[in-house]
Amino acid sequence: MPGLCLTLICMKHLAITFFVLSTIVAHAQWPQFNRAHPVACQSPAFNYTAHGAFENVFVIDTLPNFYDGYLLFGSGILEHPDSVENYTRTFAAKCNTNGDLVWWRRYDDEGIDQNEQWYNFFDGNPGGMILNHLGQITSIYTTFVDSDSFNEETKNYLVTFDIQGEILSQHLVDSSLANFSFNGLIEDLTDSTYVTYGWRQSPSDVMNYVPPSAFLMKIDTLGNEIWLKEYSNAFSVWPGGGVVKAMDGGFWVTIEKGNNACSDGFFANTDLVVIKTDEFGNEEDRIVLGGVCGKEMGTVYEYEQDKIILAGRMTLEETNLAGIPYEGFLYTTLLEQQADETISETGPMKQYIQTFDGNFVDFHVLPDGTFLIVNDAGFTEANGTGPDGRVMGCLLKLDENRDSIWAKTYTVYDNVPTIENMPFAQHYILDSKTTPDGGLVCSGWIQQHEQDPNPFLQTPWLFKVDSLGCLEPGCHLVNVEEITIGLENTLSAYPNPTSGLANIT
Secondary structure, three states: OOOHHHHHHHHHHHHHHHHHHHHHHHHHHHOEEEEOOOOOOOOOOOOOOOOOEEEEEEEEEEOOOOEEEEEEEEEEEEOOOOOOOOEEEEEEEEEEOOEEEEEEEEEEOOOOOOOOEEOOOOOOOOOOEEEEEOOOEEEEEEEEEEOOOHHHHHHEEEEEOOOOOOEEEEEEEOOOOEEEEEEEEEEEEEEEOEEEEEEEEEEHHHOOOOOOOOEEEOOOOOOOOOEEEEOOOOOOOOOOOEEOOOOOOEEEEEEEEEEEEEEOOOEEEEEEEEEEEEEOEEEEEEEEEOOOOOOOOEEEEEEEEOEEEEEEEEEOOOOOOOOEEEEEEEEEEEEEEEOOOEEEEOOOEEEEEEEEEEEEEEEEEEOHHHHHHHHEEEOOOOOOOOEEEEEEEEEEEEEEOOOEEEEEOOOOOOOOOOOOOOOOOOEEEEEEEEEOOOOOOEEEEEEEOOOOOOOOOOEEEEEEEEOOOOOOOOOOOOOOOHHHHOOOOOOEEEEEOOOOOOOOO
16 A cells, blocks of 8 residues: 555656646747738828838747747838928837737827938848846937938937837937937946947038048947947948947957949949948957849857858849849958957858848847857849749858758748739848747838738738747658658769768769
8 A cells, every 4th residue: 555655656747747848848939920010000090001011029038937928119100201300210019929919109209290200221131229227228329311411310329228118318419410320229238338339420420521431439328429430441330230249358340342333234233241340449459341233231149259150141242133233141260469459350251142132131149059040131033033022031040150050931821923024922021039038039021912902011920930940739740751752863862882972963
């Protein structure tokens, strides 16, 4: 009898343990989803269907280890263009862990006819808002009115929100007649300040039509300038990830540099400039990389002092598809700053997905030492003769050696165009964050076209994948036999048999 009781007790403990482990696993895995959410925060509606984009996404944790969803910030045309002079407005939205909308919120003063936005819209990653060390969300907030006196009517604010989207503070940044485009900011934890970045024209540059220059500006928590540095022959710091605090106290900065015109003499040509500065923003050295045309984008990860991985998108030296100026590829390479402060490429540069269009968005370093590139990409038709207008969200997983493991694409609307020369719906990612379960959540927007539910509407987009990039669990499981069918006459291995190295062709 004692043995039976002991057995029952052990079974009970085992059952309890199984229940607890099952509960932990169930709570650890966040739901996956893929949602388009048309904007619904007009006031009044003007009998007009608003459109916009989710530009920034945050994973919200209101209690320790209790995750209650996502907080999103965005902008769009929320007022009817025929009803008001300035019709862009900013908003926030809350979604639960299933991606369902909980609420919308607008931040504009409805009594003032004034455009407002969180940043000046830019291709690539506009995820320029940050979660600071106090668990608050901070951004540079811009209000402006389109008129001849543009600079007099543009104001920039350092604004802080709580995780419910309520504004906690708002401080004016730079009250001069200088013209700024703030593309984002980072928090400098060494002195509890912020470093903002983008492009800038001084008051005299504005008066004399001098092109803008890339800049870094350190400000305190009240928006007061501590120091300001501009960089010659460099147009604008890349949005969302163009500034990274270096291990030696300085900064790594990735900048777009304009080079007159593309090879066809029409499209803008840009290079990517990587600058290393000291702790006060003074340039130590730079290196320039680039192809023939534009859309050179990148960010860095410093894996050892003075040694970085540069990840991004670059155009091809020679355009393979006629009439496609921005054809390019995703890449990573290694850079190093030498003892004399010069920067050199130590490589090797590794090229991945080739795409005729699209933007590099984020480069995530994962806890296991692997990497994830977030982008939206335009691919060619099946026969490789040219693009079909389709742009899709894309995730590319790399191993610790920067070699590709898998790539997956994401869309909501895949309706085939019914009118000749019309494109598929285009899907753009603007921001991404890792989630506690090892997955990823991405925000952005979809350009619908005539074959879609809301023709030509720009619709905010949010999707969540697991650690393997799956919207449906198990999407990574593939039948090997299915892959090998039809390859019998094209696949060879030699020497056969072998006890060492084998060659596969």
